[in-house]
Structures are given as structure tokens and as C-alpha cells.
Amino acid sequence: MGLDQDRYTKSNQAYEVACSLMPGGVNSPVRAFGGVDEKPIFIAKAKGSHIFDIDGNEYIDYVGSWGPMILGHAHEKVVGAVKAAAENGTSFGAPTLNENTLAAMVKRAFPSIDKMRMVSSGTEAVMTAIRLARAYTGRDCILKMSGGYHGHSDSLLVSAGSGVAEFAKPGSPGVPAELAKLTIVVPYNDINTLSAVLNMHGSRIAAVLLEPVAANVGVLVPQDGYLEIVRDLCDMNGSVLIFDEVITGFRVALGGAQELYKIKPDLTCMGKIVGGGLPAAAFGGKGEIMDLLAPLGPVYQAGTLSGNPLATAAAITTLEILSGGGCYEKLEKTSAALAGGIKKAADEAGVAITINRVGSIMSVFFTDKPVFNYEQVKTTDSGRFKKFFSLMLAGGIYLAPSAFEAMFISLAHSEDDIQKTIAAARKAFKAIKEL
Numbered sequence: 001m002g003l004d005q006d007r008y009t010k011s012n013q014a015y016e017v018a019c020s021l022m023p024g025g026v027n028s029p030v031r032a033f034g035g036v037d038e039k040p041i042f043i044a045k046a047k048g049s050h051i052f053d054i055d056g057n058e059y060i061d062y063v064g065s066w067g068p069m070i071l072g073h074a075h076e077k078v079v080g081a082v083k084a085a086a087e088n089g090t091s092f093g094a095p096t097l098n099e100n101t102l103a104a105m106v107k108r109a110f111p112s113i114d115k116m117r118m119v120s121s122g123t124e125a126v127m128t129a130i131r132l133a134r135a136y137t138g139r140d141c142i143l144k145m146s147g148g149y150h151g152h153s154d155s156l157l158v159s160a161g162s163g164v165a166e167f168a169k170p171g172s173p174g175v176p177a178e179l180a181k182l183t184i185v186v187p188y189n190d191i192n193t194l195s196a197v198l199n200m201h202g203s204r205i206a207a208v209l210l211e212p213v214a215a216n217v218g219v220l221v222p223q224d225g226y227l228e229i230v231r232d233l234c235d236m237n238g239s240v241l242i243f244d245e246v247i248t249g250f251r252v253a254l255g256g257a258q259e260l261y262k263i264k265p266d267l268t269c270m271g272k273i274v275g276g277g278l279p280a281a282a283f284g285g286k287g288e289i290m291d292l293l294a295p296l297g298p299v300y301q302a303g304t305l306s307g308n309p310l311a312t313a314a315a316i317t318t319l320e321i322l323s324g325g326g327c328y329e330k331l332e333k334t335s336a337a338l339a340g341g342i343k344k345a346a347d348e349a350g351v352a353i354t355i356n357r358v359g360s361i362m363s364v365f366f367t368d369k370p371v372f373n374y375e376q377v378k379t380t381d382s383g384r385f386k387k388f389f390s391l392m393l394a395g396g397i398y399l400a401p402s403a404f405e406a407m408f409i410s411l412a413h414s415e416d417d418i419q420k421t422i423a424a425a426r427k428a429f430k431a432i433k434e435l
């Protein structure tokens with residue numbers, strides 16, 4: 001608790017009320033600031049790269065709603081599109097032209113996608129992708145990477161077993177052990193363990209599921225050749241390769257990590273940016289797999305609000321802007337300047353950090369070692385991260401309230417934002433060094 005509580009009177013009051021109404025006072029756990037020993041800040045509004053709390057404090061925002069807000073908040077064109085769509089009705093439960101338009105845009109950006117289906121959350125997208133993979137292969141097991149987050153569906157809310165290549169344990173009470181046993185967890189960036197598991201259990205493994213750039217334990221960069229070998233191993237084993245691009249899709253390149261690293265997965269899951277800041281997500285891939293879905297095929301999946309008119313309007317506008325040219329160059333330039341400035345400030349203060357970055361997602365790990373997988377993330381200094389978080393927040397910089405989350409840079413972040421952020425980081429590192 002490093003914050004001057006006088007500046008958060010209204011948030012603290014609202015939090016107390018919220019705690020009597022919602023478990024932990026929030027509708028998604030990480031919002032509670034438990035990972036940084038602080039109390040949550042209630043947001044009143046946001047514009048561009050800036051976010052404002054209900055006490056009137058202003059911050060430069062690097063959470064961006066955990067990824068969707070790549071254009072910045074309340075982008076004029078997106079707001080306009082949503083308003084116009086709302087005038088014509090907010091949901092019909094019947095097909096609309098905008099669904100065709102959005103699907104065609106997604107397909108253009110992702111050549112690995114023949115057909116897609118829209119859903120309302122990333123959780124649903126991945127949950128259905130693994131159902132499809134199981135149906136397509138007639139196998140039951142799923143292989144995922146440790147620390148990879150794919151939403152909270154039962155099969156994926158698991159933690160690694162005790163030994164290498166062990167079947168997983170429930171990651172939460174309420175997940176049946178029998179179901180968790182159908183998931184195998186191996187370290188990210190570790191080809192040896194992956195091939196050992198495939199040798200041992202390959203005939204049972206329906207899918208290998210991973211975030212091509214892992215971004216839910218901080219950012220982990222795939223090592224040279226890693227994704228290619230994963231692709232080859234899946235082909236040899238007859239397993240479906242599923243890329244969870246809920247964060248990386250439209251983020252690290254228009255066509256996601258699969259464009260950046262030139263790998264074609266069999267199925268791709270998208271969320272966050274593909275909803276343009278509204279609740280929407282999607283999954284898609286090879287026609288012969290996707291055509292197993294009802295009503296064409298036997299695999300069931302449905303959604304009352306899927307392809308929602310407000311969400312498709314926001315998404316189409318967002319993707320139009322992102323396709324317009326120059327966006328990813330600008331994001332790269334802004335993000336490189338931020339990463340370089342933060343690293344220099346830490347070096348000057350004598351605080352050891354490692355920055356992992358791919359385009360506009362990055363993380364600052366408090367360690368003097370490289371960080372390639374979750375096992376290494378867990379050895380970084382989370383105490384220092386907590387201090388850093390509080391000092392940055394006090395300095396007007398809103399970072400993700402967890403040592404295990406990424407920073408998201410948007411097109412709205414200006415040169416001035418970056419310089420202010422680096423200045424705040426410089427102060428924070430000095431204070432951390434003196435502790």
C-alpha cells in the first residue's frame with residue numbers, strides 16, 4: 001500500500017459498496033488490484049491514451065482494457081459507428097450484412113482462415129476451438145503451455161502436473177479432476193518436452209494450443225524456429241494447431257503473430273481487438289474443420305448475442321483504420337521509444353530489468369536474466385514490481401496491476417505521453433533502488 005489514500009476517497013468508498021454487491025467488489029478478478037496490494041480505482045471515463053478515475057485523477061493508460069483499445073479510448077469514428085448502429089437496434093438474433101463485412105475483413109487479414117464464427121468472448125472462442133479439434137481428430141486430450149491463459153473454460157483452467165509431461169490438475173476448485181486430466185501442460189519455448197509428450201501420448205492429443213507470443217504472464221517472445229517446429233510436430237502427429245491470438249491478433253501485425261512469424265495454424269482464436277472495444281470474439285480456420293460446426297455439421301455451438309450489431313460496427317471501423325497503412329509502423333516506433341527509454345532509466349538507476357517486447361505489447365521484468373517461459377517469470381522480483389506499479393500510478397501512469405500482465409501501447413499514445421512515462425519510470429527506479 002504505497003498510495004496516498006486521500007487522492008482516492010471516492011474510489012475507496014465505491015469499492016466498499018461494490019464489495020457488498022459483487023465477490024471481491026469486481027466483475028473480473030485482476031481488476032481488484034490484489035496482485036499489487038492496492039485497492040481498485042474506479043474509472044469514470046477515458047479519451048485517447050488517457051483514463052480518468054472518479055476522484056478526478058488522470059493517468060496515461062497502458063492497460064487499454066487489456067488489449068482491445070489499440071486505437072485509444074473513445075475513438076471518434078468508433079463511437080460514431082456504434083451510435084449509428086444503436087439507432088437501428090442493438091440485437092436481432094438474425095443475420096446482418098455487417099457480419100459478412102467483418103468476416104471478409106478478418107479473412108483478408110488472416111489467410112489461414114477459410115471460415116469463421118463470431119462469439120461474445122475469447123473464452124468462448126477457445127472453448128469451441130478445442131471442441132472442434134476434439135471432434136475433428138476423434139481424440140480427447142489437449143496440450144497447452146504453462147502460464148498460457150485461454151479464458152476460464154474448465155478444460156483450460158488447469159495447472160501443470162508435478163512432473164514433466166504429466167496430465168494437468170484442476171486450476172480452480174470446481175474443475176473436475178477427470179476433465180483436467182485431459183489437458184497436458186508443457187513449458188513455452190521448450191521443444192524437447194513438447195516432442196517427448198507427443199511421443200508418449202501423441203495418439204490421444206487432439207490439439208496443441210498456444211499463444212504464439214505468450215502475453216498473459218507478461219510477454220514471452222517465441223525463440224527462433226520454435227513456432228515452425230511446433231507446426232511440424234502437429235503435422236507429424238495429426239494434431240490440430242490452435243493459435244490463441246486473442247491478444248496478438250490485429251496487435252503485433254494486422255494478421256497477428258501468424259503473419260509476423262509466417263506460420264499457418266489450423267484454427268485461430270481472436271478476441272479483444274476484433275471486438276473494437278465491445279464484447280465480441282471469433283474463431284476460424286480450415287474449412288474442413290470449421291464445416292463440422294452446426295448447422296452444417298454435428299458439433300454444437302451457439303450464441304444469442306453473437307455477431308452483435310454494435311460490436312460488428314465497432315470492429316469494422318477499428319479494422320478499417322488498422323488496415324489503412326502506417327499503423328503498425330507507428331505502434332512499433334512509439335513502443336520502441338518507450339521500451340528504450342524505460343531500459344535506459346533503469347540502467348541509470350542501477351535497477352536490473354529485462355524488457356520483452358513484440359510490437360506494441362511489452363513487459364518489464366525485475367530480473368537481470370532473460371525471460372523465455374513462465375518458470376522464469378516466476379523467479380522475477382514481484383516485490384519490486386509492486387513498488388514500481390504504485391510509484392507509477394502515483395506518477396500518473398496506469399499499468400496493469402500485476403507483474404504477470406503486459407503493457408499495451410495504442411495509436412493514441414503521443415511522444416509527450418512516452419516522455420512523461422519515461423520520466424515517471426526514472427523517478428520510480430531511483431526510489432526502488434533506495435529502498
Ligand SMILES: *Cc1c(COP(=O)(O)O)cnc(C)c1O
Nearest residue numbers: 121122123149150151246247271
Ligand atoms: C483475454 C484472453 C482470453 C479470454 O478472452 P475473454 O474475452 O476475456 O473471455 C483468451 N485468450 C487469451 C490469449 C487472452 O488474452
